[in-house]
Amino acid sequence: MRVLISTYGTRGDVQPFVALAKALRARGHVVALCTPTGFRGMVERHGIPYAHMDNAVLELTEAVLRAPTRAEQRRLFKGFGAIVRASMEDEWRAARELEPDVLVYHSKALGSHHIAEKLRAAELLAMPLPLTPTREFPAPIVPSFRLGGWLNALTYRVLALANAVWAGATNDFRVKTLGLAPRSRFADPMKTVEGSAVPALYAYSEHLLPRPPDWPLEAQVTGCWFLDEGDPWTPPPALRAFLEAGPPPLYVGFGSMGAAHAESRAATVLKAVALTGERAVLASGWGGMKARDLPPHVFMLESAPHDWLFPRMSAVVHHGGAGSTMAGLRAGKPTVICPFLGDQPFWGHMVLRAGAGPQPVPQKSLTAERLADAIRTALSPTMRAHATALGERIRAENGPARAVALIEQEHLRWNRRHAAN
Known part of the structure; x- marks a missing residue:
């Protein structure tokens, strides 16, 4: 053909x-x-x-x-x-x-x-x-x-x-x-x-x-249709050092979404991470988050191949694009979706229905407290188990x-x- x-x-x-x-x-x-x-x-x-x-x-x-x-x-x-x-x-x-x-x-x-x-x-x-x-x-x-x-x-x-x-x-x-x-x-x-x-x-x-x-x-x-890009990718030494310095962190990234409120959104995410006591990797993407003076338990990068990064995370938090959603679930990670528009609420609902993530937290009602609660739910043993099992089926x-x-x-x-x- x-x-x-x-x-x-x-x-x-x-x-x-x-x-x-x-x-x-x-x-x-x-x-x-x-x-x-x-x-x-x-x-x-x-x-x-x-x-x-x-x-x-x-x-x-x-x-x-x-x-x-x-x-x-x-x-x-x-x-x-x-x-x-x-x-x-x-x-x-x-x-x-x-x-x-x-x-x-x-x-x-x-x-x-x-x-x-x-x-x-x-x-x-x-x-x-x-x-x-x-x-x-x-x-x-x-x-x-x-x-x-x-x-x-x-x-x-x-x-x-x-x-x-x-x-x-x-x-x-x-x-x-x-x-x-x-x-x-x-x-x-x-x-x-x-x-x-x-x-x-x-x-x-x-x-x-x-x-x-x-x-x-x-x-x-x-x-x-996964395109694996992680094999030829070399992580920055600082990222590798951060990952090796403690337990698996959260991933938080909103891709190309929401540049208009990048700084305030980053402040909300940083506060939520602090409330959970977790470590985190933040991906700035096209401008979804901007932050300075990060605390030592948070690392920020522009982007990294999902197939390399997500398996090294404890959970993933993102906007709910189809690609990000499937990549996180393939890695067997509980998923918190904070949708902006389009089909993103749909995938948030599907993740909730599958037991692999909590109730979606829409961006228009995103607060540090709500996000922290969602992350805690995602990291519960039951949700981790559901996400792990779903990941095994998707990888097959x-x-x-x-x-x-x-x-x-x-x-x-x-x-x-x-x-x-």
């Missing part, structure tokens, strides 16, 4: 696809990964051919996440339309160069669904969170978890409405670049123009979130291999169906 993978966003939106690309290459398939140039080094470091996507989409994403106010975020977001339209051209350029039989894409890579139609190629949506409607749980971006039944299924219509925001750009791309007819503004992105379901691969663990029985066969949970999975097998099956099915037409 010749497989074009397209994705963009933050590191958590790209890293799993590098792992998938490596698995495809290992099976002898030709593959290229189209993603912003800011990730080119990571892609090529793992031996994956890189397909160009302009870095403007990554730079604007970072600017929105770092914006000090909601008003500034809204102002910046207005620039996304033109950049998203340009990224579709990059996807098309990559497709013309590779001539793929199969397109695998994140939902943010809006051009691939239409390129597959143009090329008459097989397509698979690939995501670290579920987008296929079900009665079992609401759409991950919906904050309530107590709807039940048909109301849960109804929330997935929000996704189609969200897609309508980009309908002008996608139809412009379809007509002017691909020479295809425009589609309805409210066309379901989970269906082909022929009306069949787009196959979907969900890169998370069924041990955390079981596959709903009402899903169609086209929607499958593969297990996580091989998500990339399962995904490759499903991609190969879809390629064969696609060829047989179209050979008959």
Whole structure:
């Protein structure tokens, strides 16, 4: 097969696809990964051919996440339309160069669904969170978890409405670049123009979130696509010395979230850590925390590979991104999620349901006392045991291999169906 993978966003939106690309290459398939140039080094470091996507989409994403106010975020977001339209051209350029039989894409890579139609190629949506409607749980971006039944299924219509925001750009791309007819503004992105379901691969663990029985066969949970970066990574001597100087510390990091209140958030975290009496490693990320004059029981770094750092921690505290959540659980560590937005509350609820972490502590109500209580709960023997057992089950999975097998099956099915037409 010749497989074009397209994705963009933050590191958590790209890293799993590098792992998938490596698995495809290992099976002898030709593959290229189209993603912003800011990730080119990571892609090529793992031996994956890189397909160009302009870095403007990554730079604007970072600017929105770092914006000090909601008003500034809204102002910046207005620039996304033109950049998203340009990224579709990059996807098309990559497709013309590779001539793929199969397109695998994140939902943010809006051009691939239409390129597959143009090329008459097989397509698979690939995501670290579920987008296929079900009665079992609401759409991950919906904050309530107590709807039940048909109301849960109804929330997935929000996704189609969200897609309508980009309908002008996608139809412009379809007509002017691909020479295809425009589609309805409210066309379901989970269906082909022929009306069949787009196959979907969900890169998370069924041990955390079981596959709903009402899903169609086209929607499958593969297990996580972990990209291990810890083996070639050399920790700073100061970090290694800190880890060796006492018992395993807590990890606290909020990735790319919340730069507007980085100093006050760090002060809250430091007070919470002091209340627990624990040691801690704080990750500043893009600016989620800023602190000076750290006490001796706290070490701050910008970032470190999760597969190296998390197994050395006693528990992990983070924002609840899908990648961070799965990495912490894979390490068998109890997890405290302090969500900001999007699907983060969803994963916090799933961790709570699995018994691997306490009730999530939303950022809007984050206090030192609440965070300290959550950390104490996470470090209880019962929660440690649940997290350890869950980690063992997740480590036994091989998500990339399962995904490759499903991609190969879809390629064969696609060829047989179209050979008959």
